[in-house]
Amino acid sequence: MLAVGGIAAVASSSGSSNSPQPKKPVLSAILEKSGNTISGETEANAVVTVMYNGEVIATATAGADGKYILKLDKNYNNGELLNISAVNKSTNVSLNTDITAPDTTAPSSLTQALSADNQTITGSTEAGAIVKVSLNGQVIGSTTANADGTYKVVLDKAYNNGEVFNITASDKAGNSTLPNTLVAPDTTAPSALGLF
Structure with missing residues (x-):
């Protein structure tokens, strides 16, 4: 799903069972045009984490209204795949949300x-x-x-x-x-x- 102002993604979970299932946070995320900020909504007070290549590059705690803003360690504008997840106070983890950054960067080197x-x-x-x-x-x-x-x-x-x-x-x-x-x-x- 593409949203004005950046690239958006939503992750949620559903299913049925005879026994109660832990409720996982619903998570939405938008990568702003700047490439260095992700914002969105999830469960109130959940901890949101962004990873790139298996490394944590940013974390934030959602407010009482569920909204959060993550400042990344740099601009991501070269087609990088970012992985976002949220964990609530009951340690239930949301489904992973993937965002692919736009590629607006020319090759950084050229020799001949x-x-x-x-x-x-x-x-x-x-x-x-x-x-x-x-x-x-x-x-x-x-x-x-x-x-x-x-x-x-x-x-x-x-x-x-x-x-x-x-x-x-x-x-x-x-x-x-x-x-x-x-x-x-x-x-x-x-x-x-x-x-x-």
């Missing part, structure tokens, strides 16, 4: 090097990013980075006349790095010599 054959560019960036090599505004090679972030782009020919390449990396959400510049070596003699 031209191989000795002058036709292959290698480097590293974010895993799964699409790397494009352009010359004079035209794409002359592209590839998808491996799971470890390494990549290899084979160009359409060998370049050895001082050409200036622009290299970019774009993640799955379409966020792109600024272009990096790579200059090919100039080992080519002038193609013509006029006599006057």
Whole structure:
């Protein structure tokens, strides 16, 4: 469920049995656009916990009205999966609520090097990013980075006349790095010599 102002999720529990079941807190959660605040509602005075990659990154106690606000340790805006749960005074735990943060962050790094054959560019960036090599505004090679972030782009020919390449990396959400510049070596003699 998407809510104005952020990403929202709701968790609750239901079921039937011949014996009474412990009542688990109902929990709603919204990740604000800033990426560093989660707010919502649950049972009054329940303790709400947010985890990322198995680590607790924030806790808060809901007020008497059940409302809570959690300040996270940083901005989450790179597709991170956050897990939220609530525990009431009877130690009953809510169903887990998962929120996936929006991905608005470009790959944080991009390296590049031209191989000795002058036709292959290698480097590293974010895993799964699409790397494009352009010359004079035209794409002359592209590839998808491996799971470890390494990549290899084979160009359409060998370049050895001082050409200036622009290299970019774009993640799955379409966020792109600024272009990096790579200059090919100039080992080519002038193609013509006029006599006057």
